[in-house]
Amino acid sequence: METNFDQLLDFPTFQTFKVMGVAHERLPDDVVACLQEHAPGDYNPTIKPSSKGTYHSISISVKVVSKEHMETIYTELSSLELVRVVL
Template sequence: MNTKFDELLEFPCTFPFKVLGVADPSLPDRIIEVLQQHAPGDYSPTVRPSTKGNYHSVTVPVIAQSKEHLEAMYKALGDIDLVRVVL
């Protein structure tokens, strides 16, 4: 990834990941599992269903230590098979 996170953010910082994925009951747990590998912590995700209920939006604030740390979490979250978009 060649992002400009280092120009836009001051690290360490709290970064709210918003992950859109298939409406599966395991989605929030799988997201937290991935985040725990990169930034261990006590997470409380916020889950909102889409209008038709086919997708869920899961928001989780995470403390990012650097540009590389943030990019690694983006990639790892995007690799979850239920995930469609990471914002």
């Protein structure tokens, strides 16, 4: 992944990731477990259902320490089975 995060941000910084995925009870736990692997911390995700209730949007703030760290988190969150989009 080739991004310009290092030119746009001063590291370390807190970045809010927005993860959209299938409305399943396991989704928040999967997201937090993935983050614990790559950026251990105490997470308190905000979960909002879609208007039809088929998807959930999870917003979660993560301390990232480098461009590579941020790219790894994006890649790993995107690879989760229930996740459809990571912003």
